[in-house]
Amino acid sequence: MFDFTIITNWLHTLLVGVLPEWAAVLTESVLVAVVIISLAAIFAMVLIYMERKVCAFFQCRLGPNRVGKWGLLQLFADVFKMLQKEIIKMRQTDRFLHDLAPFFVITASMITIACLPWNKGAQILDFNIGVFFFLAVSSVSVVGILLAGWGSNSKYPLIGAMRSGAQIISYEISIGITMLTVICLTGTMQISEIVEQQYTEGWNIFRGHLPMVVAFLIYMIAGNAECNRGPFDLPESESELTAGYHTEYSGMHFGYFYLAEYMNLFISAGLATTVFLGGWAPLHIAGLDGFNHAMDYIPGVVWFVGKALFVVFLFMWERWTLPRLRIDHILTLEWKYLMPISLVNLVVMALVVAFGIHF
Amino acid sequence: MNLQYTPVAPEALHAECLRLREEEMMDFLVFLTGLDLGEEGFGVVYQLESTQTGKQVNLRCVTPDRERPVLPTVSDIWDIANIYEREAYDYLGIIFTGHPDMRRIFLREDWVGHPLRKDDKPEEQNPLRMDNEPLSDTTWQYELSQDGTLTKRENVVFAPSDYVVNIGPQHPSTHGVLHFRVAIEGETIRRVDPVLGYIHRGIEKMNESMTYPQMLALTDRMDYLGAMQNRHALCKVIEEAMGVEVSDRVKVIRTIMDELQRIDSHILFFSCLAQDLGATTAFIYGFRDREKILDIFEETCGGRLILNYNTIGGVMHDLHPNFVSRVKEFIPVMRKGLKEYHDLFTGNVIARNRMEGVGILTKEQVIAMGCTGGTGRASGWHNDLRKLRPYDAYDRVEFDEITFTKGDSFSRYMVRMDEIEQSLRIIEQLIDNIPEGPFQEKMKPIIKVPEGVYYSAVEGSRGQFGVYLESRGDKSPYRVHYRSTGLPLVYAMNAACRGNLIADLVTIGGTFDYIVPDIDR
Numbered sequence: 001m002f003d004f005t006i007i008t009n010w011l012h013t014l015l016v017g018v019l020p021e022w023a024a025v026l027t028e029s030v031l032v033a034v035v036i037i038s039l040a041a042i043f044a045m046v047l048i049y050m051e052r053k054v055c056a057f058f059q060c061r062l063g064p065n066r067v068g069k070w071g072l073l074q075l076f077a078d079v080f081k082m083l084q085k086e087i088i089k090m091r092q093t094d095r096f097l098h099d100l101a102p103f104f105v106i107t108a109s110m111i112t113i114a115c116l117p118w119n120k121g122a123q124i125l126d127f128n129i130g131v132f133f134f135l136a137v138s139s140v141s142v143v144g145i146l147l148a149g150w151g152s153n154s155k156y157p158l159i160g161a162m163r164s165g166a167q168i169i170s171y172e173i174s175i176g177i178t179m180l181t182v183i184c185l186t187g188t189m190q191i192s193e194i195v196e197q198q199y200t201e202g203w204n205i206f207r208g209h210l211p212m213v214v215a216f217l218i219y220m221i222a223g224n225a226e227c228n229r230g231p232f233d234l235p236e237s238e239s240e241l242t243a244g245y246h247t248e249y250s251g252m253h254f255g256y257f258y259l260a261e262y263m264n265l266f267i268s269a270g271l272a273t274t275v276f277l278g279g280w281a282p283l284h285i286a287g288l289d290g291f292n293h294a295m296d297y298i299p300g301v302v303w304f305v306g307k308a309l310f311v312v313f314l315f316m317w318e319r320w321t322l323p324r325l326r327i328d329h330i331l332t333l334e335w336k337y338l339m340p341i342s343l344v345n346l347v348v349m350a351l352v353v354a355f356g357i358h359f
Numbered sequence: 360m361n362l363q364y365t366p367v368a369p370e371a372l373h374a375e376c377l378r379l380r381e382e383e384m385m386d387f388l389v390f391l392t393g394l395d396l397g398e399e400g401f402g403v404v405y406q407l408e409s410t411q412t413g414k415q416v417n418l419r420c421v422t423p424d425r426e427r428p429v430l431p432t433v434s435d436i437w438d439i440a441n442i443y444e445r446e447a448y449d450y451l452g453i454i455f456t457g458h459p460d461m462r463r464i465f466l467r468e469d470w471v472g473h474p475l476r477k478d479d480k481p482e483e484q485n486p487l488r489m490d491n492e493p494l495s496d497t498t499w500q501y502e503l504s505q506d507g508t509l510t511k512r513e514n515v516v517f518a519p520s521d522y523v524v525n526i527g528p529q530h531p532s533t534h535g536v537l538h539f540r541v542a543i544e545g546e547t548i549r550r551v552d553p554v555l556g557y558i559h560r561g562i563e564k565m566n567e568s569m570t571y572p573q574m575l576a577l578t579d580r581m582d583y584l585g586a587m588q589n590r591h592a593l594c595k596v597i598e599e600a601m602g603v604e605v606s607d608r609v610k611v612i613r614t615i616m617d618e619l620q621r622i623d624s625h626i627l628f629f630s631c632l633a634q635d636l637g638a639t640t641a642f643i644y645g646f647r648d649r650e651k652i653l654d655i656f657e658e659t660c661g662g663r664l665i666l667n668y669n670t671i672g673g674v675m676h677d678l679h680p681n682f683v684s685r686v687k688e689f690i691p692v693m694r695k696g697l698k699e700y701h702d703l704f705t706g707n708v709i710a711r712n713r714m715e716g717v718g719i720l721t722k723e724q725v726i727a728m729g730c731t732g733g734t735g736r737a738s739g740w741h742n743d744l745r746k747l748r749p750y751d752a753y754d755r756v757e758f759d760e761i762t763f764t765k766g767d768s769f770s771r772y773m774v775r776m777d778e779i780e781q782s783l784r785i786i787e788q789l790i791d792n793i794p795e796g797p798f799q800e801k802m803k804p805i806i807k808v809p810e811g812v813y814y815s816a817v818e819g820s821r822g823q824f825g826v827y828l829e830s831r832g833d834k835s836p837y838r839v840h841y842r843s844t845g846l847p848l849v850y851a852m853n854a855a856c857r858g859n860l861i862a863d864l865v866t867i868g869g870t871f872d873y874i875v876p877d878i879d880r
Binding site: 053055058059060061156157159230231233234241242320321322323324325326327328329 | 382522524525530531532546633636637638639640641643644647703705707709710712713860862863864865
C-alpha cells in the first residue's frame with residue numbers, strides 16, 4: 001500500500017530546508033487546518049447532495065435536477081443562499097451563549113474528523129488513546145446543543161435541547177461499550193494500529209465473527225442516534241418542535257448546525273469504517289493472492305471513502321424508512337435493550353478473545 | 360328535510376334537556392345553533408339524537424330579551440355543548456348561565472359586537488387593528504341570581520405557574536392555522552386549549568346575503584378534503600326544501616364522487632399522519648396515489664381541490680368520457696397502494712408503538728363530545744349516516760361500516776385505512792352501471808326556498824356534515840348553520856391528550872384528522 005508519510009516527510013524536509021524548525025511546524029499546522037476545514041466542508045456538501053438524491057430515490061422522486069447537470073450545482077446555490085442570509089439578533093436571548101453554541105458543535109466535528117485514518121500515514125491526530133479521544137471530543141457537541149437550547153430563550157429549543165441531552169448521553173454508553181468490544185479484540189486504542197491490524201489480519205467484522213456483527217448492528221443504531229438523525233431526530237423533530245434546538249437560528253449560524261449534522265454523519269460512518277470495516281485496508285480474501293494483490297492497487301483513500309459512503313448509505317436507508325420514535329421509547333430502547341445487549345456482547349467478546357477462537 | 364321542533368321556554372330548558380337525556384337516552388347533541396329572530400328575540404336550536412334508538416328530537420328555545428339574552432347552559436348534560444355554546448355566544452351574544460368558559464371562540468377577544476345579529480354593524484365597530492390579538496389566561500362564568508341580576512365570575516384557564524407552549528398557529532403538525540395552547544410539565548401535557556378563528560371567514564354570515572347558487576361556492580372552501588360531500592349536503596337540503604327530485608344518474612354520480620373524495624381525504628390523512636410521525640417516505644407514497652384521484656376530478660370537474668361540482672338539482676357537467684375507464688384503472692392501483700402502506704407503515708414497530716394505546720377515547724366520551732366519523736367509529740360508535748339513514752345510492756350498494764372498539768390512535772388510523780377499501784367496493788359496484796338520464800334538473804332562474812326550517816346531513820370524510828337552513832321565502836337564506844365535522848374533534852383534543860406526551864399530541868391530532876377551514880368556517 002502507498003504510504004502517505006512519504007509525502008508528509010518530503011514536505012517537512014522541504015520546509016525545514018527554508019524555514020526554521022518552529023516556522024516549519026507552524027506552516028504545517030496551518031496547512032493541516034486548511035485541509036481539515038476544506039475536507040469537512042466538502043464532505044458535508046457531498047453528503048447533503050447524496051442525502052437529497054438517496055432520499056428522493058427512496059421516495060419515488062427525482063431530487064434536485066434543475067441547477068447544473070443532475071442538480072450538482074444545487075449545493076453551491078444553497079451554500080451561497082445561506083451565506084448571504086442575515087444572522088438575526090433577537091432580543092431576550094442570552095446573546096453570548098446563543099452565538100457560541102454553533103461553534104461548539106462545529107469544532108467538535110472538526111476535531112473528530114482529524115482522527116479519521118484517510119490512508120496509510122494520512123491521519124492527523126494519532127496517539128495511543130485514539131478511540132477514547134475520539135469519543136471524548138465528539139461528545140462536546142452536546143454542550144453546543146444544550147447551549148443553543150438554553151441561549152435561545154424559547155420553549156421549543158429548550159425542549160429539543162433537553163431531549164438531545166438525554167438522548168446523546170444515553171446512546172454514548174452503547175457506543176462506548178461497542179468500542180470496548182472492538183478494543184478487546186484489537187488490544188489497542190491507537191487508530192492507526194487498529195487499521196494496520198485489520199490490513200494484515202482481515203477486517204474486524206470478519207475477524208471477530210458473531211459478537212463483532214452484533215456490535216456493528218448496535219453501532220449502526222446508536223451512531224444514528226448520536227448524529228440526531230431519523231428515526232432518532234427528536235431533538236429537532238420538525239412535526240413537534242418545528243426545528244428543535246436550532247429553531248431560533250438563522251443564516252450561517254444555522255448553517256453550522258446543518259453542516260455539523262452531515263459532518264457528524266460522515267464521522268460516525270468513518271468510525272464504523274475504521275473499527276469494523278478495516279479503515280483504508282483493502283478487501284483481502286484468504287487464499288486468493290491474485291485478487292488480494294489487485295485490491296492493493298486501489299489506493300487506501302478510495303477504500304476508506306468508499307466504505308464510509310456505504311455506511312452513510314446504510315444510515316440514510318435507516319432514516320428514510322422508519323418513523324420517528326418517541327422520547328420514552330428512545331430511552332427504553334437504549335437502557336433496556338441496547339445497553340444490556342452490548343454488555344453481554346462485551347463479555348462474549350472477552351471470552352472469544354480469551355479462548356482465541358477469533359480468526 | 361323539514362325540521363319539526365318543539366318550542367321550550369328558557370326556564371324549562373335545562374330540566375327538559377335533562378329529562379330527554381335521562382329518560383329518552385338522548386345522548387348525542389348533533390348540533391346547536393343560535394338564531395337572530397328579530398322582534399321575537401334570540402333563539403337557540405338543539406338537535407338531539409339517541410344513539411340507541413336512533414330517535415331525534417329538535418328543541419327550540421327563544422329568549423325575548425334583545426338587550427341581555429340569557430339562556431341556561433346544557434354543557435353539563437352534553438360535553439360538546441361547551442364549544443357550541445361558545446360559538447352561539449360569539450356570533451349572537453347569547454349568554455349561557457353556568458357555562459364555565461364564556462369566551463369568544465372565532466373572533467378576536469377585543470371584537471366589538473356580535474356579527475350574526477341582524478342589526479350588528481361589524482365594519483363600523485371594528486376598524487383594522489394593528490396590535491396583536493390579546494389572549495387572556497382567564498375566562499368568565501355567568502350566573503343568574505334570583506332577582507334577575509347577572510353575576511360574573513372569573514375562571515382560570517392557565518395559572519401563572521403553568522408552563523404554556525404554543526403549538527401553532529404556524530406549526531407543521533397542526534395542518535393549517537390552528538393554535539393550541541398547551542400546558543406541559545416536562546414532556547407531559549396537562550391541558551390543551553384550542554384557540555380558533557385564524558381562518559374564520561364568516562361563511563355563515565356571508566351566506567345570509569347571498570343567493571342560493573352563490574352559496575354553493577363557499578362550501579368547497581370549508582373542508583377542502585370533503586368538498587364534494589359538503590356541497591352535496593347543501594344541495595341536498597335545498598333540493599329537499601324545494602321538493603326537487605334529482606335523477607338516478609345524478610344520485611349515482613354524487614355517490615361515486617363522494618366516495619372518491621373520501622378516498623382522497625383518507626390518503627391525505629395517511630400521508631400527513633406518516634409525515635407527523637417522521638415517516639417521510641410513506642408521505643410521498645400517499646401523495647403519489649392521491650394524484651390519480653385529483654386527475655380524475657380534474658377531468659370531470661375542472662378543479663382539483665376546489666371542485667365546484669354539485670349544483671342545486673344536479674351536477675355542473677356530465678361525466679367526462681374517460682371517467683369510467685380511469686376510475687376502473689385506479690381501483691387496482693389503489694389496492695396495491697394500500698398494501699404498500701400497510702407494509703411500509705402500518706406494520707412498522709415504531710409506528711405501532713407510537714399509535715397503540717395513545718389518546719384513548721371511550722365510546723361514552725366520543726358520543727358526549729359528538730365526534731362523528733372515523734374518530735367515533737374507532738371507539739365503537741356506529742354513526743355512519745350512509746348506513747343509518749341511507750341517501751342517494753347508498754341503499755343499493757353493499758359495504759361494511761368499519762368500527763373498532765379500542766378507541767386509541769391505532770384504531771382511528773385503521774378505521775380510515777379500512778374505509779378506503781370499503782369506498783373502493785362501493786365505487787366498484789356503481790361504476791359499471793351508471794344509469795342514463797339528465798345530469799341537471801331544470802331549475803328556475805331564481806331559486807327561492809319555501810319558508811321553513813330544514814336540516815340535512817351527509818357522511819363527510821371525517822364525520823357528519825350537516826346544513827341547517829332557515830328560509831323566509833327569499834332568494835337568500837335567513838340563517839344557515841353548518842354542522843362542522845372538525846369542531847367536536849378539536850374540542851376532544853383536551854380530553855384525549857391530557858396525560859400524554861408532546862409527541863402524542865401530534866399523533867392524536869393526526870389521527871383525529873381535523874381540517875382547520877372546516878372548524879373555523
